[in-house]
Each structure stands twice: as C-alpha cells, then as structure tokens.
Amino acid sequence: LVCGSCETKSGAESFCTECGFFLCDECVAIHRRIAVTRFLKADSDTVKIKPRPLPPCRIHSQETLKLFCIDCSEAICQVCTVLSHKDHKYEYFTDTAVKAKYDILALLAK
Numbered sequence: 001l002v003c004g005s006c007e008t009k010s011g012a013e014s015f016c017t018e019c020g021f022f023l024c025d026e027c028v029a030i031h032r033r034i035a036v037t038r039f040l041k042a043d044s045d046t047v048k049i050k051p052r053p054l055p056p057c058r059i060h061s062q063e064t065l066k067l068f069c070i071d072c073s074e075a076i077c078q079v080c081t082v083l084s085h086k087d088h089k090y091e092y093f094t095d096t097a098v099k100a101k102y103d104i105l106a107l108l109a110k
Helices: 025-033 033-042 078-083 094-108
Strands: 014-016 046-048 067-069 074-075 089-090
Touching: 014 025, 067 078, 067 094, 089 094
Parallel strands: none
Antiparallel strands: 014 046, 067 074, 067 089
C-alpha cells in the first residue's frame, strides 16, 4: 500500500480512521499538525498497518524469503544460504530494498 496523501507514494504505515486515508509516517505527523485535522492527535485515530507477510521460498516452502543473494541477484531463505548459496554474499532483503529505492530516486533525479 502507498500513501494516499503525498506525491512521493511512500509506503503506507498507518490508516486514518477519520478521513479514510492510508498514510506514510511523514504524512501522519503532518496530518496531526494541520488545523483541519489537528483533532487527530490521539494515537487511537490512526491504525498502524501490519506489514505484509514475507513470501515463501519456492524451494523450501516452509521458509520465508528474508535475504537477498548479491551474487545471484535473487531473494533467498535461510536454508538456501547453507545449501545453494553457501559462499555467496547476501544481506537482509529489506536492506536491499532500501538501497534500490535510493538508487531509483537518484536515477529519477538525473
């Protein structure tokens, strides 16, 4: 889900029960400062969105894809790191996603 309030289309982290918008963390803070929505200061007015569950590994269906193999450029599970990606470099998938986001933003800025 993306933020329904800003132009950056950042990932939505909360949902405003009063106005019905999915909001990123930055927009939640702004939403609470604007005169029209200032009454939304209570945390009970926004609901934190649970992150989506991680997808399962296609080889080891009981495991989730938490890691990214840098050598093979693919998402892997912990079992994969031992069996088929033993001596490869890998990192947490969320770290890879953050780096990719900044790379894309840099390319868009050019």
